[in-house]
Each structure stands twice: as structure tokens, then as C-alpha cells.
Amino acid sequence: MSIFENIKSAFKNVFSNKMRTFLTTLGIIIGIAAVIAITSVGNGSQAQITEQFDSLGVGRITVSLRSNSPRNMVSADALTYQDYEKLREIDGIKSISPVYSGNNASVKLLNPKETNNASITGVTPDYENIMSPTMLYGRYINDSDVEAKSKVAVINDTTAEKVFGYCNQSIIGEKISIKTWQGSFKYTVIGISENSDAKTESLYENEYPEKMIVPISSAFRLFNRKTISNIVLVAEDADNSESLCSAITNKLSEIHKNSDKYTAESAAEQMDAMNEVTGTVTMLISGVAAISLIVGGIGVMNIMLVTVTERTREIGIRKSIGAKNKDIMLQFVVEAVILTGIGGILGVLFGWIFGILAGNLMGVSSVVSINSIIMAVMISTAIGIVFGVYPARKAALLDPIEALRYE
Amino acid sequence: MSKVMIQIENLKKYYSQGSIQVKALDGVSLRVQEGEFVSIMGSSGSGKSTMMNVLGCLDKPTDGIFFLDGIDVAKLKDTGLAEIRNKKIGFVFQTFNLLPKLSAIENVELPMAYSGVPIKERHKRASEALKRVGLSERMKHKPNELSGGQRQRVAIARALVNEPSILLADEPTGNLDSKSTFEIIDIFQKLNDEGATIVMVTHEPDVAQYTKRIVTFKDGKAISDEIVKNRIIAEEEMK
Incomplete structure (x- = not known):
């Protein structure tokens, strides 16, 4: 049985129980949607910050009194x-x-x-x-x-x-x-x-x-x-700005006879700092999304185990007419991948919409990169494979006689 | 001299149930020539179902010799057995065992999907097989839209479609009314007339009278093996 036929029959099975499919893939949908939404807003604001600092001039240095210790x-x-x-x-x-x-x-x-x-x-x-x-x-x-x-x-x-x-x-x-x-x-x-x-x-x-x-x-x-x-x-020389910054703060401390009260920051540093913040937020939420994806994967594995049990007889029939263990294995792995793949695609769609909404709310343009879509599809496929193999293997190794007897 | 399809010598199948060893098959020898129509009889626990499973390559014997159409089946592993089931054996079960979500023709096409027959040819061969069992009109129907007799005919078409060396039928009329029973037996007899080798397990002596040879099992052994003298022809009965 070709992979194409497996995909076709997997779609048939997956769509024959739409509610179950939706609930099963919800974890994947949420995980992927979160990643897509966050990265799209993150990319958008990063691009905007970069553009802004470019227009301000990256070589500029601002000297000011530290404002984080008002008491002193x-x-x-x-x-x-x-x-x-x-x-x-x-x-x-x-x-x-x-x-x-x-x-x-x-x-x-x-x-x-x-x-x-x-x-x-x-x-x-x-x-x-x-x-x-x-x-x-x-x-x-x-x-x-x-x-x-x-x-x-x-x-x-x-x-x-x-x-x-x-x-x-x-x-x-x-x-x-x-x-x-x-x-x-x-x-x-x-x-x-x-x-x-x-x-x-x-x-x-x-x-x-x-x-x-x-x-x-x-x-x-x-x-x-x-x-x-x-x-x-x-x-004069943008590459020198770091040593210049320390020379300035040292000089100011010398004049005012204090220490560590002044900051001299170049726009590039401020940009880095802001990018770091958005990067950290992106990482954090991606971490949450990763957990959601793992939980989603476990959900898929769980439902695949249920499916294998429900379809024990079918597996017996298929084996009796000549399906090899690897045919059964492939059938169920493909089905798990279709499940998570659907979750991934829905996740991209929801994430895209959510990113645009969140972007509008925050006044940031949201940019869905083709990379993040490819990544989302790859991740959801990988989840399908990882969490589909165990149930599929269980199905493949069923004893045909036992499976045929199953009511 | 016709070809030997099944050659079994001193075949044993032992199970262990807890600490007790069950001798489901205890030294069976059997030879089936091409074109025979054999029924295997016996009460429950006689070993006839185990015999069927071993013959159908669903189960591996513990010991003994088993050649199917010249292939030493006793030595094969899972994948090899799956190939034998696919190409050399056609199964017909008491409970039909059709896939409920697939239409009649899709069910018949399934064995060919596992043997890598191109889709177009599958379709052609499947509709021919359904025609042979008289179901050309109902190819697109799902099993739950068919009567018991019709479902069993779909199952027979599925068993035939890869042109197997033997047809194995396990109580094929067990779930059918008497009219459908005649129809199914009639199909088997006609297939046999066309040259198919058929082995059928049954516990009904009446049904066995339609076959050419009866092998009786008891306690894991074949205790009798006789030719049916006054074979009944189902087609004549139905008139």
C-alpha cells in the first residue's frame, strides 16, 4: 500500500470523527498557534525597533543620570x-x-x-x-x-x-x-x-x-x-563607542565624586537591550508553547492508543489478508502525523489571526515568516511521528488470531 | 498427477495455559491435492480451529512439516507469513470480517493494495471477482447495507481476488440462514468445479456433505479421513 493511499485512508478515518480529531489536536493547535502568534509579533516589533533605531542613528550615545535609584x-x-x-x-x-x-x-x-x-x-x-x-x-x-x-x-x-x-x-x-x-x-x-x-x-x-x-x-x-x-x-568612530562610554562615565564620577551614577548608552546598545527583552519574552512563551506541544503530543498518543484498541479487529482483518507488520505500523504513524499535521495547520491559521489581532492591539505589525510556518509544520509532523510510533508499534505487533477474535 | 497443495506431516501445536500444556495439534498429517474440496470437522476443542489458523499462516506450528504450494511455510517469520497470507491464501470467515467503512469493492481491493497491484488493475480485478460471486450490482454498497449472504459473497470475492493457491473457509455458513447457506455453498462448489482448492471448517455434518472429502479431528489428531460418496449439489437442492 503506497504512502499516498495511507494518507488518503488516514484522512478518511480522521475526518469520520471530527469532534474527537479537534479535541485531540487542540493541544497541538494551541502550542503551534502560540509559537506563530508570538514569533510574528516578536518579529514585527523587532523589525520596527531596528528600523526606528536606524532612523535615529545607531552611533548616538546618550549620557544620563541613572534613574533606577531615586532614593540616593x-x-x-x-x-x-x-x-x-x-x-x-x-x-x-x-x-x-x-x-x-x-x-x-x-x-x-x-x-x-x-x-x-x-x-x-x-x-x-x-x-x-x-x-x-x-x-x-x-x-x-x-x-x-x-x-x-x-x-x-x-x-x-x-x-x-x-x-x-x-x-x-x-x-x-x-x-x-x-x-x-x-x-x-x-x-x-x-x-x-x-x-x-x-x-x-x-x-x-x-x-x-x-x-x-x-x-x-x-x-x-x-x-x-x-x-x-x-x-x-x-x-568619531562608532567602533570606539564602548571605550568612549566608559571614559565619559568615569569622567563624570570624577567630577561629581561619586561612582556608578551615570550611564552612557549608545542607541545600538539600547536596541540590543530591547531586542533582548523581546527575545526573552519570545523564548519564555515558546517554552510554554513547547510544553503545550508535548502535552498535545501525549494527547495524540493517548487517542491513538484508543484508536488501536477500537480497531483491533480491523488490524486482525488487514493482517489476515496479507498486511505486514510494517504496513500496519505505517498506517497508524501516518494517521498520527495527519492528526498532528491538521493541528499544525489549524495552529498556523489561528496563530496568524491571533498575531494580527495582538499586533493591532499593541500597535505593532505582525510578520508571519515562511520559516516559522515551515518550522510549525515540521514540529507538528515530528510530534506525530514521535508520539505515533508507540501506538502504531503496538498495533503492528498484535497477534492476528487474537485481533480477529476481538469483539 | 495433480499438484500437492498442502503437505502436512506430524504437525504439532502446543500452548501453555498457566502451568498446563495444551496439545491443540498433536501430530497431524494431511495431504490436499489441487482441486480438492475438503471439510474439516470436529467438536469444539478438537483442534480444527488451530488447524485452520496454522493452515492460514496466522499461527506458527510448534513442530512438524508444512509445505504450502511447495513453500516450506513452517520456517517463515512474520513478514514471510504475511506474504503467504496475501498471495497464497484466501480467507473466508464465519463473521465475514469486512471493513465496515469501506464499500464492497474497496474491501475486495484491499488484498491487492498490500501486494502492490496498480490501482487501475485492482479496480478491474475486484469488479471481476464481485461479478463471479454475483454482486456486480452492489459494488458501491457498504457492508451494513448488505445482507449476510451478500456480505459473505463480498468476503469470498476478496479471498479470490489475489488468485490464491487455496481457499480457507472457517464456518462460512455459521451466521447465515438456510437460503444464504445454499447460495454460499453453491458458490464454493462452482469455484471448486473451476479448479479452486478449498478447505472448509464446519461443525455441521449436513454442510460437510456438500464437500468431496471429510477429515474429522478429535483431541488434536485427525481420526478419520474419508471421501464423500453421495455428494449433494447445492444448485440442484435450490431448485
Whole structure:
């Protein structure tokens, strides 16, 4: 009997009891569906993270105060403009800029239209080299702006649309009114950049969509602060970024006379860290899925043993008309593989649907790779073989006389 | 001189049931020529069923000589025996033993599936075999849609389809009414007339009268072996 005929008759048997088939394969379905759903969402978010960090520039290093020990945080540890000036002296830095982020609920852009809370970022001209924004109109902040504490601002096109209702050359030179807890200030728009966050907004929901870049010295005046949020820089040689990072944190510890309070992380490291997190989650759930698959396999084995007992007489008949042990063996292994194979296919379908649903919920695109489908089919087939062999062997070794007598 | 189909000498089959040794066959010798129609009789426990199982290569003898169509069957292992069952033996059982999920023709095709006959030829040969037993009209029916006599005819077609050396029938009329019994016996007699060698186990002396030779078993031994003198022809009885 050819393998094709075995498959045909196995399908017939498997479909003659649909409910049993469904319940038997449920474990496999859940296991495979979990693997497919998780890997598809995992792949999707990984691809998205990679794309995002690529667009941000992988070579960028962010220096900040560790935020995981707030109890030990003292004001002496806070990063200052002086820190920035000292770090600037370290060799191997291409561009470096202090950043003051005024992400505060009481910051509003008032004129001509009132907007929601705004994000005001104080920087030095080097920030342009680090972030490399696309300038639509006007210019970026320059050294004399910083020196003179000029009330000038670079906004992005989204902000322009919100505040002015339009976005063109004529906005350059217009005034924007900013309200902080320090009072109201009028700033002149000197440049408009393209909103680079637009395409990645889904991943980091932006709480302060109205963005504005001002000279760091002006930011200090706006918020009456002397400390800075962090320092961003780009290494001359990206391969050197690791040693550069340790040089920076050492220098900062030296200045502030403390230890292990600062982090200097490149975007690549952050990406690795995030990938590691998604990787760990994927591994964890895959582990659960693996257990589900094993349990599913045991379920298949159990039902195959029941099937063999139920069909003892059939086995006797087949043997009496000339079926060899290996024919019976093949028949039941094929049937087990068909069972788990159906489970695998249904699992892929459910996993696919579930991945898309979960992806939509999490704002991540779900990517079902052909590899994971092939893997799922291979795994479910392998389960069918592994857990089908024992019952099939039992069937094959039945004594034909005993089997024929079975009622 | 016609061919010897079954040659059995001093055949023994011992079982151990707990500590007791059961001598199911205790030195049986039997010779069946091609074209014979033999019935094996005996009460239950006489060893006739064991004889049938050994003849059908479902069971291996403990000792003795057994040649089937010139093949030394006593020495064969599982796979070899399966091949003999497939090609040299056609089985007909009391309880028909058809596969309930398969149609009549699919049941008849099954032995050929195990001997690797191409699908097209299987279909052709199976419908010919069903025609021989007069069931061409009901080829697509499932066993539960057929009467007992019709089921047994399907079983006979299945037994015939690989052109075996012998037909073994184990109480083939045991589950049938008298009309069906005549029909089945009639088929056997006609097949025998066409040259088939048939060995039939029965405990009904009436049924044995339709065969050509009666071998009687008792306590694991063949105690008598005689030619049927006034053989009854089923076709004439049915008129």
C-alpha cells in the first residue's frame, strides 16, 4: 500500500470523527498557534525597533543620570552645563550637545493658537549634527544664539500646523508665545524642521506632540534651571563607542565624586537591550508553547492508543489478508502525523489571526515568516511521528488470531 | 498427477495455559491435492480451529512439516507469513470480517493494495471477482447495507481476488440462514468445479456433505479421513 493511499485512508478515518480529531489536536493547535502568534509579533516589533533605531542613528550615545535609584539621588549628582563643557574635552567625540527637556505639563504654546502641552528642548548647535533633522525653512540654532540667550526657536512642521494653521516660509520671523511657570515669553521662529517622529509615533506614543528646539541658555531662563536632562553625543568612530562610554562615565564620577551614577548608552546598545527583552519574552512563551506541544503530543498518543484498541479487529482483518507488520505500523504513524499535521495547520491559521489581532492591539505589525510556518509544520509532523510510533508499534505487533477474535 | 497443495506431516501445536500444556495439534498429517474440496470437522476443542489458523499462516506450528504450494511455510517469520497470507491464501470467515467503512469493492481491493497491484488493475480485478460471486450490482454498497449472504459473497470475492493457491473457509455458513447457506455453498462448489482448492471448517455434518472429502479431528489428531460418496449439489437442492 503506497504512502499516498495511507494518507488518503488516514484522512478518511480522521475526518469520520471530527469532534474527537479537534479535541485531540487542540493541544497541538494551541502550542503551534502560540509559537506563530508570538514569533510574528516578536518579529514585527523587532523589525520596527531596528528600523526606528536606524532612523535615529545607531552611533548616538546618550549620557544620563541613572534613574533606577531615586532614593540616593542628590542634587549634587545632577548633570550640569559644566559637565558638558568638561566632557567636550574628551578625545574621540565628533559632536556633543547638552539637552534640557522641558517636558512639563505647565508648558504651553499660546500664540496665535493655544495648543496642548508642549515639549521644549534646550540644546547647542551641535545637536543639529547629532540628530541631523531635515530643515524645511530657515536655519538651526547657532553659537551666537546660545551666547546671547536669544529668544529663538526651531519648530517642526507638525507644531507649525498646530500653532499657525499652516506651514510655509512666512512663519520664519513670526513670534510664538510660551507660557511656563516662570511666566510668558515671546520667541521668534527661526527655522522649521521635518517631524521625524511622524512615522514612528505608533511605538512611542508622544505625550508632548508640540516640539520646539531652543538654545540651551534660553531654556535655562525659561525654566529657571541650571541642571540638564542629559548629554547626547556622536563618536568619531562608532567602533570606539564602548571605550568612549566608559571614559565619559568615569569622567563624570570624577567630577561629581561619586561612582556608578551615570550611564552612557549608545542607541545600538539600547536596541540590543530591547531586542533582548523581546527575545526573552519570545523564548519564555515558546517554552510554554513547547510544553503545550508535548502535552498535545501525549494527547495524540493517548487517542491513538484508543484508536488501536477500537480497531483491533480491523488490524486482525488487514493482517489476515496479507498486511505486514510494517504496513500496519505505517498506517497508524501516518494517521498520527495527519492528526498532528491538521493541528499544525489549524495552529498556523489561528496563530496568524491571533498575531494580527495582538499586533493591532499593541500597535505593532505582525510578520508571519515562511520559516516559522515551515518550522510549525515540521514540529507538528515530528510530534506525530514521535508520539505515533508507540501506538502504531503496538498495533503492528498484535497477534492476528487474537485481533480477529476481538469483539 | 495433480499438484500437492498442502503437505502436512506430524504437525504439532502446543500452548501453555498457566502451568498446563495444551496439545491443540498433536501430530497431524494431511495431504490436499489441487482441486480438492475438503471439510474439516470436529467438536469444539478438537483442534480444527488451530488447524485452520496454522493452515492460514496466522499461527506458527510448534513442530512438524508444512509445505504450502511447495513453500516450506513452517520456517517463515512474520513478514514471510504475511506474504503467504496475501498471495497464497484466501480467507473466508464465519463473521465475514469486512471493513465496515469501506464499500464492497474497496474491501475486495484491499488484498491487492498490500501486494502492490496498480490501482487501475485492482479496480478491474475486484469488479471481476464481485461479478463471479454475483454482486456486480452492489459494488458501491457498504457492508451494513448488505445482507449476510451478500456480505459473505463480498468476503469470498476478496479471498479470490489475489488468485490464491487455496481457499480457507472457517464456518462460512455459521451466521447465515438456510437460503444464504445454499447460495454460499453453491458458490464454493462452482469455484471448486473451476479448479479452486478449498478447505472448509464446519461443525455441521449436513454442510460437510456438500464437500468431496471429510477429515474429522478429535483431541488434536485427525481420526478419520474419508471421501464423500453421495455428494449433494447445492444448485440442484435450490431448485
